[in-house]
Amino acid sequence: MFTGTLALLVQHLKKLPGIGNKSARRMAMHLIRMNKAEAIALAESIKTAVEKYRNCSVCNLLSEDDPCQFCRAPNRRDDLLCIVENTQDVYLIEETNEFNGRYFVLSNLLSPIDGIGPDQINFPALCEYLRQHQVKEIILALNPSAEGESTINFLAAELATEIGKITRLSTGIPFGGDIEYTTSITLGNALKRRYKVNDQ
Amino acid sequence: MLRNFRNFSDVEFDFYKSGALISGENGTGKTNLLEAISFFAFGKSFRNCHDTDLINFSSDHLHIRGEFVKNEHILQFESGIEKNRKKISLNGSRINRTSNLYKFIKTVYFSPEDVEFLSGAPVFRRNFLDQALSQYSFSYLELLRRYSHILKQRNILLKTEYENAIKKSWDKQLINYGSKLIDCRLKYLDSFIPRLQKNYQCISANRENLSLKYRYSFPRRESESLSSDLEEYLEEIAGQEKETGHTLAGPHLDDLQFEIDNHPVRSFASQGQKRSTAISARLVQAEMIRVKDSETPILMFDDVLADLDKIRTRNIIKLLHSDHQIFIASPNAAIYKDFKLKEIKLELLP
Numbered sequence: 423m424f425t426g427t428l429a430l431l432v433q434h435l436k437k438l439p440g441i442g443n444k445s446a447r448r449m450a451m452h453l454i455r456m457n458k459a460e461a462i463a464l465a466e467s468i469k470t471a472v473e474k475y476r477n478c479s480v481c482n483l484l485s486e487d488d489p490c491q492f493c494r495a496p497n498r499r500d501d502l503l504c505i506v507e508n509t510q511d512v513y514l515i516e517e518t519n520e521f522n523g524r525y526f527v528l529s530n531l532l533s534p535i536d537g538i539g540p541d542q543i544n545f546p547a548l549c550e551y552l553r554q555h556q557v558k559e560i561i562l563a564l565n566p567s568a569e570g571e572s573t574i575n576f577l578a579a580e581l582a583t584e585i586g587k588i589t590r591l592s593t594g595i596p597f598g599g600d601i602e603y604t605t606s607i608t609l610g611n612a613l614k615r616r617y618k619v620n621d622q
Numbered sequence: 623m624l625r626n627f628r629n630f631s632d633v634e635f636d637f638y639k640s641g642a643l644i645s646g647e648n649g650t651g652k653t654n655l656l657e658a659i660s661f662f663a664f665g666k667s668f669r670n671c672h673d674t675d676l677i678n679f680s681s682d683h684l685h686i687r688g689e690f691v692k693n694e695h696i697l698q699f700e701s702g703i704e705k706n707r708k709k710i711s712l713n714g715s716r717i718n719r720t721s722n723l724y725k726f727i728k729t730v731y732f733s734p735e736d737v738e739f740l741s742g743a744p745v746f747r748r749n750f751l752d753q754a755l756s757q758y759s760f761s762y763l764e765l766l767r768r769y770s771h772i773l774k775q776r777n778i779l780l781k782t783e784y785e786n787a788i789k790k791s792w793d794k795q796l797i798n799y800g801s802k803l804i805d806c807r808l809k810y811l812d813s814f815i816p817r818l819q820k821n822y823q824c825i826s827a828n829r830e831n832l833s834l835k836y837r838y839s840f841p842r843r844e845s846e847s848l849s850s851d852l853e854e855y856l857e858e859i860a861g862q863e864k865e866t867g868h869t870l871a872g873p874h875l876d877d878l879q880f881e882i883d884n885h886p887v888r889s890f891a892s893q894g895q896k897r898s899t900a901i902s903a904r905l906v907q908a909e910m911i912r913v914k915d916s917e918t919p920i921l922m923f924d925d926v927l928a929d930l931d932k933i934r935t936r937n938i939i940k941l942l943h944s945d946h947q948i949f950i951a952s953p954n955a956a957i958y959k960d961f962k963l964k965e966i967k968l969e970l971l972p
Contacts, residue, residue, distance in 0.1 A: 532788060534779035539788060568771050568795060575791035606761035607768070 428454065480551065482527040482544055484509040492525050499523045501558040505548070505577065507531055507565065515563060523561075526551055531569040532576060543573060545580075552584060559587040566593045623687040626678040628654035638964050639691075641920075641948035645955040646968030652951035655968070656731065656922045659949060662688050662699040663729040663920075665710055665720025673703050690727055692917070697726055721756075721763055728757060728919035730908040732926045736900035740887050744877040751878060754907040755810055758914060762806050769799045773869055781867035793856060800872045801848035804838075807873070811836055813913075814906055821902040825937045830882050832899060839875035897929055905941055918945040925952040936960065 435446040478490035502523025528543040564570040594612030624630040629651040683704035690697045701710045710717045739746035756763040776792040822832035840855035880887040
């Protein structure tokens with residue numbers, strides 16, 4: 423049943439995250455059955471987006487423009503830099519309305535198993551960024567996974583001499599969470615980094 | 623209900639609150655039945671095997687169902703395994719991680735191979751401790767998982783041409799989680815050891831003294847914290863680690879030393895003494911759960927009393943708490959008649 427162009431389409435769709443053999447087949451069947459104009463519009467939009475998006479030459483964010491909107495924005499603080507793993511993390515942080523500095527995207531986290539070292543997390547580009555910008559505080563907004571912790575430890579140690587203040591996101595009880603259902607590593611962290619009630 | 627589980631093609635068993643004495647000739651499936659009961663405690667076999675090994679040779683899938691009564695609530699577990707796929711559900715809702723099962727049913731399995739953790743390599747003793755602690759405290763399991771992951775990453779890094787700053791980023795975590803892990807073990811042993819000594823004294827009729835020590839894989843100074851001792855030693859052996867490509871100190875290399883009257887059990891104890899030590903340790907494992915969670919785990923004896931004399935067997939029965947549900951598997955039911963359990967006789971299948 424799935425031969426020729428259709429088999430090729432299935433193969434390509436399977437490369438998308440969360441898409442297995444079955445879903446890929448279902449999507450492929452759907453695409454060839456659907457309204458031709460709509461299907462072609464979909465294909466075109468994929469093509470345009472893929473062609474237009476590139477890494478920002480300043481902060482490495484995936485963006486249609488180079489430099490990206492965050493690097494160009496005149497009303498953002500230059501002395502505050504938030505380091506994230508992926509482009510989508512930037513949008514999540516933007517949604518909080520709590521941050522008005524610049525961003526830098528690492529694209530990866532340190533992981534010897536995957537062969538990811540300083541070059542793969544864009545460390546040289548980050549150093550270049552810091553040479554050209556007057557950054558006073560760095561916020562490491564990375565996952566608290568083993569790989570995230572390793573990356574945090576590495577960056578904090580390497581940048582300690584140049585940057586006055588290096589912080590990371592706090593790890594503790596989630597908002598609306600319940601102490602009873604918090605694991606003890608998390609609860610331990612929350613206790614260790616408790617804050618004064620007036621600081622809310 | 624067991625369908626295509628090991629040698630059982632389709633059977634149902636009903637047990638008393640007190641448990642059962644499972645008898646039958648060799649190869650009738652006595653251990654398999656214990657394995658099925660404890661499957662719902664861990665979501666996997668207590669034998670070190672693949673899930674697919676549990677499937678009957680004549681089939682490509684298995685289905686088992688088990689009903690447990692806990693604090694007057696009924697817990698109905700179901701599981702199906704087929705090639706590369708395993709599904710476990712509790713009261714109709716799916717359980718995604720086997721470790722989420724740990725909190726429902728607690729079992730302690732007295733294996734004939736338990737003497738190995740006394741005479742064998744340190745890894746057997748660590749596994750005993752890790753398993754007992756994971757069942758005892760979910761946080762330990764969480765720490766252990768994190769530590770093992772960090773260890774794997776660090777070992778791979780050590781085999782490559784790494785930058786020192788990168789190694790340090792892993793060292794920091796290894797030391798942090800490693801010392802937390804050791805700390806949990808020590809706290810557990812603090813209440814484990816006196817109980818172990820008491821049990822062993824009772825089994826040996828006050829004739830022998832059993833002691834247990836935690837052995838560090840790095841020099842430990844009482845004046846310093848665990849983490850600074852580990853950190854210092856890792857710095858000292860950095861060259862060696864680079865050469866071998868392995869992390870050479872930490873909880874993954876620590877050991878337990880059992881001693882009877884100040885002689886190491888590993889090299890000096892008799893078979894009967896080793897067996898009594900192993901049984902004492904398993905009994906404390908159950909007792910620790912009982913004290914912490916006020917629930918009595920299910921005990922499963924896989925013919926472990928066969929090489930003990932009558933007095934020791936009688937003393938072990940004395941140690942058992944009356945609330946435990948007990949399952950015993952043995953081809954010689956007569957040895958276990960003092961347990962006063964209902965006998966279930968398994969027959970060889972044609």
